[in-house]
Amino acid sequence: MKREDVLKLFPVKIRDILGRAHLDFNRLQEIRLRVNRPLILLYDGREVFLDGFGRQWSMRQKGYTVTPEDIAETLEYVSSYSMYAYEEELRQGYLTVRGGHRVGVAGRAVVEGEKLKSVQYISFVNVRIAHQIPGCADRLLPYVADGDGVCHTLIVSAPRCGKTTLLRELIRRISDGTDSHPGLSVGVVDERSEIGGCYLGIPQNDLGVRTDVLDGCPKAQGMMMLVRSMSPAVIAVDEIATGEDIRAVETVAGCGCKVLATVHGSSMEDVRRRPMLEKLVSERIFERYVILDGAAAPGRVREVYDGRGTCLYDRRGGSRLVLAETGS
Amino acid sequence: MRPVLLLLCCLFSTLLGMLYASRLKSRIRELKGLERMAMLIRQEIAYGRQPLPDIFERLGRRMEQPRADFLHALGRELKEHGDTGFSEIFSRQTDACLGTGSLRQEDLDSLKEMGAYLGYLDRDTQLHTLDMYLRDTEKRIRELSEQYPEKSRVCRTLGAMGGIFLAVLLF
Known part of the structure; x- marks a missing residue:
């Protein structure tokens, strides 16, 4: 910085x-x-x-x-x-x-x-102040990108718990690629300029070499625009909230693009309880749910679930998956 | 020796008249340049919605001198975020970059007045300010262009006549 x-x-x-x-x-x-x-x-x-x-x-x-x-x-x-x-x-x-x-x-x-x-x-x-924390998603990456490619992933956390920072780093790693995964083209719909921190259309944060950013565009509209215009392998959005956003996620997932998204929430139960998100869970749109800890430990992953709701990782029950401390 | 001096006197006075006439033409040309500059700034604000320092720097690459220097210097100083306000910076750069040409003080004052309201309040206010400046400048250019043939002839004639008059006096 x-x-x-x-x-x-x-x-x-x-x-x-x-x-x-x-x-x-x-x-x-x-x-x-x-x-x-x-x-x-x-x-x-x-x-x-x-x-x-x-x-x-x-x-x-x-x-x-x-x-x-x-x-x-x-x-x-x-x-x-x-x-x-x-x-x-x-x-x-x-x-x-x-x-x-x-x-x-x-x-x-x-x-x-x-x-x-x-x-x-x-x-x-x-x-x-915008912070980028390189490496904060390293230990989460194997859960999100397995041998078959990237999974539809929803990051769930309360405000100011590091979900945007985590999403930003996931985007960068998926876009740049790793030893085990080739880089993929990522389309980012950055409605509030939080992910890329665009200034005059230029991302101020490093989002990787294969990332296209649609800045300041409403999410639902932006996702469809990117699918048509930039043919991304992965689409990333922050804070899906409205019915329109959810419908756009469903459509994009049906188009063959993988979706990385975040949502406000506190737990898997919380996600299931909310009518609009419940539909996504029951239809198994997302293949991974990443639940972050509270504000006391920003950026720390508490649980990871698969699309059927099976817990793949529980910090309280096994080894700790500790990411660098972040502020969203 | 004396005829040569008298001839030189006539020549010098005639040249002075022609120089004055050419300054009138140059003033019109520079005002037209300012009009074009203001028009481009207006378009950038209306359609591009870019911040002023970026607009100035971008237009500085497209304009001719001395307006290119003016816009570059303005954009650069605004980006420094020093201790002075926009209108003060605008006014200082106007004097520094445009004050040495054929423009008169009233032309510079009119430009500074526009600068005092730029960047202030909403987009409509910006466009209104620029429209007012464009109207004033267009009117001034029209008046000067209409007056130019007459004035330039007067300047040239006065120059030549003044030279002859001086020669007669000296003779």
């Missing part, structure tokens, strides 16, 4: 504070700016307040107070002085910047009819 990419998003004053703090940016997860509130970092899984000299404190009273000008200047830099270019993204509450970092914003919502038109008076900014 380029430290400069992150620092350049902030006004000179905050840039100076962050620069003086001697942070390891690989351990930095979030930088939060709230008007008239202290500057807060999420660093190594804990909250840190920085004062005007870049010193780290655990007491909020010591933190540097963010001014409205700081927020306004940050927005200028984040949008490259071009807020108009990010109108659509701002409507969704976030935009992706160079380096794949995601900048979430909140303020006063402007609603027209029932539709959210824009966000004004932005007073809250959350910069989520």
